[in-house]
Amino acid sequence: MSFQGLLISLSGMQASQTGLNVTNQNIANTNTENYSRKMVTQNDANTLYIAEKDIPSGVYVEEITRAKNFFLDLQYRNHIADAAYYDELSTVSSNINDLLGDPNNITINEKLQDFFTAANDLAANPELETLRTTFVNAARALTESFQALDESMVKIKEDIDTMPNGILNAAVDDLNSQLEAVADVQKQINLLRAIGRDATSLQDQRDALLDELNRSIDLDIKLGQDGEFYQVRANLYEDTAVGTPGEPQLNGNIAFTNPDTAIAGIGYGTNVLNLTVNNGDGTTGPLTFTTNFEPNSSAREVVERINQSFKNAGGLGSVASLDDDNQIFLSNRLVTGSQINTTSLIEVATGTNAAVTLGLPAGPYPTAATSTGAPPLDVTLLDSSGKTYDIEVEQGNGKTDAHPARLILTQNGVREGTILTTTGKISGLIDATNERVPEMRKELSDFAMQIKDIVNNLFKVGNQLDGTPGIDFFTGNTAADFSISNTILNDNSLIALGENTALGIGAGDNSIVSELSELFFQNTAIVSDTNQAEKLFIKPDAGAMNTVRSTLAVRENENLDIIVSGFVDDGGTQVNAGNNNGIGTGTDSFIQIRFVDAANNPILPIQNLVGGGSPNDTVTWNGLTPAGTAYVEFITNNASFGTNVLGDNFGHFGIEVYQNSADVSKNFNTKMAKTIGSLGQIASIDIENRETSETLEEAIDNQRKSISGVSLEEEAANLLVFQNAFSANARAFSTMNQILDEVLRIL
Numbered sequence: 001m002s003f004q005g006l007l008i009s010l011s012g013m014q015a016s017q018t019g020l021n022v023t024n025q026n027i028a029n030t031n032t033e034n035y036s037r038k039m040v041t042q043n044d045a046n047t048l049y050i051a052e053k054d055i056p057s058g059v060y061v062e063e064i065t066r067a068k069n070f071f072l073d074l075q076y077r078n079h080i081a082d083a084a085y086y087d088e089l090s091t092v093s094s095n096i097n098d099l100l101g102d103p104n105n106i107t108i109n110e111k112l113q114d115f116f117t118a119a120n121d122l123a124a125n126p127e128l129e130t131l132r133t134t135f136v137n138a139a140r141a142l143t144e145s146f147q148a149l150d151e152s153m154v155k156i157k158e159d160i161d162t163m164p165n166g167i168l169n170a171a172v173d174d175l176n177s178q179l180e181a182v183a184d185v186q187k188q189i190n191l192l193r194a195i196g197r198d199a200t201s202l203q204d205q206r207d208a209l210l211d212e213l214n215r216s217i218d219l220d221i222k223l224g225q226d227g228e229f230y231q232v233r234a235n236l237y238e239d240t241a242v243g244t245p246g247e248p249q250l251n252g253n254i255a256f257t258n259p260d261t262a263i264a265g266i267g268y269g270t271n272v273l274n275l276t277v278n279n280g281d282g283t284t285g286p287l288t289f290t291t292n293f294e295p296n297s298s299a300r301e302v303v304e305r306i307n308q309s310f311k312n313a314g315g316l317g318s319v320a321s322l323d324d325d326n327q328i329f330l331s332n333r334l335v336t337g338s339q340i341n342t343t344s345l346i347e348v349a350t351g352t353n354a355a356v357t358l359g360l361p362a363g364p365y366p367t368a369a370t371s372t373g374a375p376p377l378d379v380t381l382l383d384s385s386g387k388t389y390d391i392e393v394e395q396g397n398g399k400t401d402a403h404p405a406r407l408i409l410t411q412n413g414v415r416e417g418t419i420l421t422t423t424g425k426i427s428g429l430i431d432a433t434n435e436r437v438p439e440m441r442k443e444l445s446d447f448a449m450q451i452k453d454i455v456n457n458l459f460k461v462g463n464q465l466d467g468t469p470g471i472d473f474f475t476g477n478t479a480a481d482f483s484i485s486n487t488i489l490n491d492n493s494l495i496a497l498g499e500n501t502a503l504g505i506g507a508g509d510n511s512i513v514s515e516l517s518e519l520f521f522q523n524t525a526i527v528s529d530t531n532q533a534e535k536l537f538i539k540p541d542a543g544a545m546n547t548v549r550s551t552l553a554v555r556e557n558e559n560l561d562i563i564v565s566g567f568v569d570d571g572g573t574q575v576n577a578g579n580n581n582g583i584g585t586g587t588d589s590f591i592q593i594r595f596v597d598a599a600n601n602p603i604l605p606i607q608n609l610v611g612g613g614s615p616n617d618t619v620t621w622n623g624l625t626p627a628g629t630a631y632v633e634f635i636t637n638n639a640s641f642g643t644n645v646l647g648d649n650f651g652h653f654g655i656e657v658y659q660n661s662a663d664v665s666k667n668f669n670t671k672m673a674k675t676i677g678s679l680g681q682i683a684s685i686d687i688e689n690r691e692t693s694e695t696l697e698e699a700i701d702n703q704r705k706s707i708s709g710v711s712l713e714e715e716a717a718n719l720l721v722f723q724n725a726f727s728a729n730a731r732a733f734s735t736m737n738q739i740l741d742e743v744l745r746i747l
Contacts, residue, residue: 005736011058012729015042018061019722026710027719034208036066036708038200064198070223072704073207077214077221079697081423084215086690088428089436092156093683096440099152100676108149109672111142112451116520116668123514126497135513136484136492143474143482146448150441150479157437160429161395161405168405168429169393175216175426176391179232179382182209186229186384203228217424219381231383235376236409237340238417246374246417248278248346252328254359259326260477262296265357268600271295272630273306273354275330277319280344280373281337289313291553292598292630293354299326300477302358306330308531309553312659317435319346328358332373333404334434340420344373377417379409389416396433404434440679445478447675450527451668452476454519454535461539461652462496462512470496470512499539499650515654523666524654529674532660538591539652540568540636550632550657554625560632561658562621564591564609568651577653578611578619591653592637593621598630606635625659632657 019040029035041064045057100108118138122131161168185206192199206229210221213232224230237246256263271293278286291309293302299322306320316336323329330346332338347370348355355361361369380388389409396405407426409416421427452474459470471494476482488494498509519525526535531552538548554560564577568590577591593607603626611619625632634655658664665671 006733006740008056008058009729009733009736011045011060013726013733015040015059015061016722016726016729018064020719020726022064023715023718023722027712027715030710030712034204034211035710036068036200036204036207037710039065039067041065064200066200066203067708069704069707072700072707074221074223076697076700076704077211078218078423079693079700080211081214081218081427083690083693083697084425085423085428085431086686086693088425089432090683090686090690092160092432092436093440093679093686095156096153096437097680097683099149100679108142108145109676111138111145112520112668112672114138115142116517119513120517120521122497123510123517126510126513129492132492132495132497135495136488139473139484140489142451143448143476143484146444146479146482150444153437153441153444154480157433160437161393161433163393163395168426168433171216171426171429172391172393172407175213176387178209178213178216179387179391182206182213182229182232183382183384183386185209187386190384215425217421217426219421232381233378234381234389234409234419236379236389236417236419237374237376246376247331247333247340248280248344248371248373249329249331249333250346250348250360250369250371251323251330252359253361255325255327256299256322257326259299259322262298263302263357264296266293266297266302266354267295268598270353270357271297272352272598273358273360274349274352275306275310275319276345276347276349277310277315277332277335278343278345279332279335279338280341281339282343283337286345287313287315288349289315294551298477299328302328305553311530312532312553312555328360330360333406340373341375342373346371376420391419394418405430436682440682441479443675443679445480445482446529446531447527447671448476448479448482450671452482454525454527455516457535457537458512458516458519459496461537462499464494464496499652520668525665525667525671526656526658527665527668527671528660529663529665529678530660532662533656533658533664536634536655536657537652538634538636538655540590540638545638546636548634548655550634552632552657552659554629554632554659556627556629557624558659560621560623560625561656561661562593562609562632563618563656563658564620564634564653565618565656566651566653567614567617568653574614575651576611576613576617576619578609578613578616580613588637589619590637591619591655592635594633594635595626595629596631596633597628600631603628 019042022038022040026037041062042059043062045060115135115138118131118135122128122135125131158166160166163169185202189199189202189206192202210229213219214221220233221229222231222233273291273293274288275291276286276288287310289309289312291306293305297305303320303322307318310319317338318334319330319332321329321331321334330348332344332346338344347368348360350368355369381391382388389411392408392410394406394408407419407421407430409419421430456472456474459473462470464470471487472485473488473495474482475485495513497513498511515524526533528534534550534552536548536550538546540546567574567576569575575590578589579587580590588606589609589611591609593609595603595607597603607621607623609619609621663674665674
């Protein structure tokens, strides 16, 4: 007989007491958020070998663990990152969609109808000054609606990325705080575990912080072999030079003070830019395309033409933008699906002659300027020793096709590079300010500029009341500065309401303003979402050959459809744009087509339209765009029609050009509905993605809770087990104690 029996019973009592304490802790935290059920792991104490005998040593508590499935934790964090990402995007897109309203109750739609209704009223009585005033006021209300909506979108963007008080910067500040909190808690966990103390409550606290961390941004959370947290890592794209992280980009070095001022150095023969883009996603090879600029294009027009040519060649997203200094900036950051690796590339290819004028590197051409991507470094953001890097926001410039906002890593105040993320709240905010808001603003601006261009082109083929040629009615380059010409505001008699007739322009002719009203109420406008279809107007002149040029970024060897409608007056005879069945001295068509290269040299012989004369007012041309085509021109063939043609200088033609007939609206009413529907669809998709992610998040969370959650029934059973075990060991201890007392008394 020895005291070992007492020690065995004591160990059993101690282990049972620990089990009771843990069970009581579980019951007390049944409804505690982020609490994981604790479990006691008991083990057989080492048997002692004394005096050639095996002496049992009882039981001991090996560890207190949490009921966790670390795989489900990782899945849950992925889904909360997705849900947070789409929550931010859906909030922004829904806010913009709310600004637009619906097709039957929307400020712009109402103002658009008012504008064309005023045009219709003016067409009935073009000589009334009061109706001209009403028409101008309706136009002003329309432009102000575009300006107000664009300003509201800008405000949404500013709320996100304004430094230092924007939502994005605040979210990044919270992220840095979360990283520091994780590091601090992990240090405490390591200390407790080193001295054998229970750290499970701190582990729950740390895991809740990791969940919030992934809700903010999709960083790589590493686990050790025991499933416990180990590190937070990220991909660092190193800066190879100031402002040039390891992603493909080429920066211009000419600051265009005013992005809307013509660049004099761009002219025929010096207006070609050949680019190659590879977004590095591995699904498609490099995309090579040619951009031809109109002579004297502005920096903004250069950016728009590059991006239009990129899209026409099959690219998605944008490749060109203006940086903070209004310098041309080429990058694949905004190219859809772009990835930074050794295959991602931006190249100003050989054969380029506009690059020097635009300030792009690196000449002298035809030497190619190439920027390739560099694979990221896998770096540790934090571990138990603390944070290695701080995360900061580099603000975007907010211009058209803006240089994007991004996240940068700094160490001891020194910038080390950038990180790219795809999900989480911060990624949602970055994509909202880089893509969603600019995308919707561009949709709005494209619509405003289509109104401007068609209305201006129509008025310029008309005449003012005194018979002089018409002038631009609208001005501006975006929805933000869309407005009425000050000349028209100062004198509305300068509006070109009609065309010269035998009776004179002042006798009530309404042909121009009447056609303007039809752009809304009839299918007479061509409004292209793809910028691959447009409507032009041309007015033949009795004494000279007139020319208009299509603004499409045409592609070689692609199908082109051309429709020319209307009549002109040939001394009382209606003449269409075709050959008019031998009227005049030739058999060629009245309106002819000329394909020219970037140096303005004709490529093919002049093409004739197909169609006879009156009563047929529509003639056509269809065929492949010849190789080398930069522009398509339309010219009046006055010489073929003798001396009487256009004797009254009355009439004009409408020209419809289609290189891609998809997504074309026939009037502005339809376009308005499509615009609202398109933006509404974007919001709906974002909301649907958010709801899907939230559903998956909830499903995974339920699985996690089924493992880590507290069951009162199970804990009640554990209470009985540990209580009975404690009681049994207590009785054994008491019995052994009595026996030892008797033995000692006998001795």
